Amino acid sequence: MTRTSTRIGSGAGFAGDRIEPAVDLVRRGGLDDLVLECLAERTIALGHLRRLADPATGYDPRLGQRLTALLPDLLAGGVRLLTNMGAANPPAAGHIVREHLDGLGSVAPVAVVTGDDVLDVVDPAAPAAEDGVPLGEHGELVSANAYLGADAIAPALDTGAAVVVTGRVADPSLFLAPLAQRLGWDLDRPDRAAAGTLVGHLLECAGQLTGGYAADPGHLDVPRLAELGFPFADVAADGSAHYGKLDGTGGRLDRHTVREQLLYEVTDPTGYRTPDVVLDLRGVSVDHDGADRVRVSGATGRARPDELKVSVGYRAGHRVEAGISYVGPNAAARARLAADVVAERVRGLAVAPRIEVRGGDTDARLRVAALHRDPGLLDVLAHEVEALYTNGPAGGGGVRTRLDEVVGVLSTLVPRAAVVPRVTVLEAGRAAA
Template sequence: MIPSPPSPLLIGCAAGFSGDRVDAAGPVVDTLIARGGPAFLIFETLAERTLALAQLRRRADPDAGFEPLLDDMLRPVLARCLAHKIRIVSNFGAANPLAAARHIQAMAAGMGLPAPRIAVVAGDDLSGAQHEPLLDPLLRAQLGAAMDGIRKVSANAYIGAEAIAAALDAGAQIVVAGRVADPSLTVGPAMSHFGWRADDWDRLARATMAGHLLECGAQVCGGYFADPGYKEVPDLHAVGYPIAEIDSDGHCVISKAARTGGVVSLAGVKEQLLYEVHDPAAYLTPDVVADISAARLSQVGPDRVALSGVRGHARPASLKVNVCHEGGWLAEGEISYAGPRAEARARLAAEVLRRRLPGLALRVDLIGALSIMGDDAGRLLAHTPAGDARDVRLRVAATHADRAQAERLPREVTALYCCGPAGGGGVRTSLTPRLNTLSCLVPREAVPLRFEMLEGVQ
């Protein structure tokens, strides 16, 4: 007798970046429960700068360094997920997955819930001194003089789905990771549920692209698609978050949480499918090289789009590592001008700052008149005659390695209150440490991956 294939797997995404809406998970979980069957909830909360900032927070507090909104995101749905056997996978561990897992453990205890089995995925963080003999020669060989004088803040490899799948196979109800690749949050559950091998390239590629569609949350449900009068999206204020239904061969249907706004359409899914894909025939991930050059999308129902035709090739031999390093200071200042000749007064204020701040390369924006289309060198601003904009916000920014030099800019912008030109108001200034990023490749075998069940959880 031929065994029946495993049940399709539902994976809902409740966050697409750090700082995403904290009420997104509720409707997704409601929908997963209503549909029934095996299901996962994923939260994707990392970006390159997000992770470096998390490393800085961990430096200041060894118990910090994970997603700041973890409690707000997870608490509203934790009890229901555990009760309905919806397992949770996320990279909200950021720079400190163990601390995030302990926080969830304490959260569950405080809510009177049975202790969940929480797995911590480790291996991506190459920031410690023990990794320097491996990382520093590779950085120097690949990046050369770009490494001169830098002070590293963090170094993290983009790891794949295998450790997630192994943790789920071991019975984890919640998996907390750091810098796993975004699609791997979907690939890991699919590998575990369907029992796929780590070299089942076509299936892994299909699940990877399902994860790619999920990874930005509401983006695929119309959020980043909306453009009034051109690409209409209903009830954007209540936009839903996506759910992928994945079959045993990795093919998927993308839908969204029930009774939410937004739209899952062919055009919107096409945009997300091509988002950040450098080569449609060779989309590199730690798990597989995905080929979407023959992919097919079809609308199979209201707010339901099917993806097929994805193929896969052997995964890369190397893993990408992002190295964030100290980049000096970013100084910013803003002041508003309104009424007759507002734009001319804003331009005069910018010229005053240029003359008062020799040695600083200023970025000048006239918000409301000339900003997005400007350039850091100020060429367009200098060669564009003043218009008649009557509501202009002047923004001036500069970076410098020396904090004392950068601090000159906020002081000079504040001085415009009384030193002119006329009518300036609403000054805001800031001074923040700047982080820069370099990337290199490391051999896959140099990044051993593992998972550990949180101590004390039975």
């Protein structure tokens, strides 16, 4: 049913975000919808690596933890949940949600949005947006995910689902889709798409709007940062929105934090491209509206692009980090000697490590790091750091080594028509397309 206003909250701004503020927001926030935005470019590429190793994985590993904490209160309050925690495997994530709902005795449907995986569509010979070099020349492509828009999510909402799970969609689109449905907006109208996209852009990073990632003691003080509350927005049918946080929570929400988030990751304020609209921020006004309350309006936009951005992950080699500590008198000198020893021992190795000493005269640590496509060479480098225990300066200890595969991330464009979203509904006990 179309409304004159709706309230939407942000319960996560990245994969590692805290869970407690989202629970508080659901319990006390009077929300209609809660969005968990947990997906970044590298996050989904790493999810694809996990899925390659185990086809049953690839979704956000904290999905179960967040569902356990949030679902009982979401169901009790009739709050709808939208999340991109499906990452590289939305169908598997959807079944996890279905299992949690079944365990709570709920027959509410789950909708899963797919179609963003376009690895079979992307041409390895296509130039990367970052450097113009063909994608395939950077390394083996392991993932390619198009940024779907609100139009891909809208059919999932029309199913009456209590939970909507997606893979790669544009962050603001997770917010625009439910706003459009609740308020009866036509997604083909740039003014409405712009208004909802602005709401999504401001809310997508959760605590960043309420002082997280902004605190700088003496310059920008954020009260009770340890109790940071997450934001919500009351959005009117005309597209204006009032932003706030729950009374009694820490943080600050004011013109400063809102304007800081307004320009976050925006390279062109006159034409911020999303799958839904080309957003123009020049006419946006940010007005104080009370304690921890701000009113934002004035977004305009142009018709959505004919092409969709694609985030491409590729195997970029391996990275090693190794370190050893020295403490006591003359520690820094011993650490510098250790650095010289390692540099000498790996001089003939076909790898150029970064070797540095951190700390002070009585507490110093040697750190050695390198990136290379051959993990065997990096293992030799790590071994030389470990060997400093008895083959280096006095008093070395606390050796730590870590060798990981590195996933590089690039971007390119594909025609919108080449991307075909699909919605699957998981009913209680069964799945139906």
